[in-house]
Amino acid sequence: FLVGMLGIGGGVxxxxxxxxxxxxxxxxxxxxxxxxxxxxxxxxxPLAIGGTGLALMGAAVAVGHxxxxxxxxxxxxxxxxxxxxxxxxxxx
Numbered sequence: 001f002l003v004g005m006l007g008i009g010g011g012v013x014x015x016x017x018x019x020x021x022x023x024x025x026x027x028x029x030x031x032x033x034x035x036x037x038x039x040x041x042x043x044x045x046p047l048a049i050g051g052t053g054l055a056l057m058g059a060a061v062a063v064g065h066x067x068x069x070x071x072x073x074x075x076x077x078x079x080x081x082x083x084x085x086x087x088x089x090x091x092x
Contacts, residue, residue: 023061023073030054030080037087046083046090053079 034050056076060069 019065020061023057026077027054027057027061030057034080034083034087037084037091041087041090043086043090046086049086050080050083053077053081053083 030050031054034046034054038044038047053076056072056079058076060072060076063069063072
């Protein structure tokens with residue numbers, strides 16, 4: 001919830017730094033949760049997909065505000081979400 005609100009705050013307040021901090025926070029949370037899930041069930045697929053998504057999100061932080069940031073962020077978030085779904089299915 002907090003990460004989502006930071007992303008919205010960046011758009012509402014027209015301050016890309018708020019969005020950048022939210023994205024960096026999401027990177028940390030995503031890496032931790034995907035890594036923990038992969039350690040629990042031993043599958044590497046979520047790690048590969050999630051790692052690619054996290055790399056895209058990291059690139060979005062590096063490129064700065066604009067169209068490239070949006071494309072990298074959305075692509076990264078989609079891959080991280082897919083990795084989380086795979087993790088959840090593998091854990092049950």
